[in-house]
Amino acid sequence: MNDDVLLLGGKEFSNRLLTGTGKFGNHGQIPxxxxxxxxxxxxxxLRRVDISEQSENILEYIPKNVTLLPNxxxxxxxxxxxxxxxxxxxxxxxxxxxxxxxxDMKYLMPDNWETLKATEILAKxxxxxxxxxxxDLPLAKRLENAGAAAVMPLGSPIGTNRGLETKPLxxxxxxxxxxxxxxxxxxxxxxxxxxxxxxxxxxxxxxxAIATARDPEAMGRAFDLAVKAGRxxxxxxxxxxxxxxxxxxxxxxFLDEEQP
Amino acid sequence: MNIFVNGKQExxxxxxxAQLIAWKKLDAGALVVELNxxxxxQEFWPTTELQDADRLEMLxxxxxx
Numbered sequence: 262m263n264d265d266v267l268l269l270g271g272k273e274f275s276n277r278l279l280t281g282t283g284k285f286g287n288h289g290q291i292p293x294x295x296x297x298x299x300x301x302x303x304x305x306x307l308r309r310v311d312i313s314e315q316s317e318n319i320l321e322y323i324p325k326n327v328t329l330l331p332n333x334x335x336x337x338x339x340x341x342x343x344x345x346x347x348x349x350x351x352x353x354x355x356x357x358x359x360x361x362x363x364x365d366m367k368y369l370m371p372d373n374w375e376t377l378k379a380t381e382i383l384a385k386x387x388x389x390x391x392x393x394x395x396x397d398l399p400l401a402k403r404l405e406n407a408g409a410a411a412v413m414p415l416g417s418p419i420g421t422n423r424g425l426e427t428k429p430l431x432x433x434x435x436x437x438x439x440x441x442x443x444x445x446x447x448x449x450x451x452x453x454x455x456x457x458x459x460x461x462x463x464x465x466x467x468x469x470a471i472a473t474a475r476d477p478e479a480m481g482r483a484f485d486l487a488v489k490a491g492r493x494x495x496x497x498x499x500x501x502x503x504x505x506x507x508x509x510x511x512x513x514x515f516l517d518e519e520q521p
Numbered sequence: 522m523n524i525f526v527n528g529k530q531e532x533x534x535x536x537x538x539a540q541l542i543a544w545k546k547l548d549a550g551a552l553v554v555e556l557n558x559x560x561x562x563q564e565f566w567p568t569t570e571l572q573d574a575d576r577l578e579m580l581x582x583x584x585x586x
Contacts, residue, residue: 281586288584306585309527309578310547318551319582334585344558348580351560352553419586468586
């Protein structure tokens, strides 16, 4: 049945759940979560190695058929994000890059201005740029014009599990954007992922809610089902809500009714 | 000579990048190296002689969302 593919950065994805590698209790849970969720794209971060101790290579836990989405987390300016993106590509991680520029450490709000600057530079260099932003329609159009492969609006602040607090603003992007809209950050439950897909998001990115569940593998499966359900509902075109009740069963023809 | 490794000043004998990495027992497979903001691919590590005041960033991929 699956002709409903997500075209992202020139690549086809049959699964619309993007996942992340952060916060797992042990890295061995990552390949199990990937298998259970069917996720075909996963984020990684780049950091200085701790010279004093041997650290694990996260890439060893990601099967080769899963597309890597390195992020620029830690960057506080467009220049730093560009530098990280170039390093990630040089290191063999491919052309996809999630731009994450954060200057506010209290709410971890993305700096939309610096993110746009980085997107403009990296798209010109042939990167498939996925900018993580606070949803804002004019900005989304600028990102599109700059050559972004998608726009990734946040549902609520990173790691808060509060769901789609920016829902009306994300809806504006979905209705008006010509690139895929991927809801990233804040999705805490499968029902919230389903809600994002029902409203027409092209995909969602979930990390914390899966990685910090008691059973990340099972939660990955739950999110996969929710994303699929939400997507199927969106494609089926949902009936409208109304204030007054509309009977589902006939209101006439009941027994003892007087006939004219 | 003095170099900076991940922002920390270190005094070392003259050597190549490959020698420094081996000496520090870093996992070469997972390592990404930037020297004075230029990425040095692994094949060039043995021929890259470190110079005084060089700034090295030794990086690797970690979990992140």
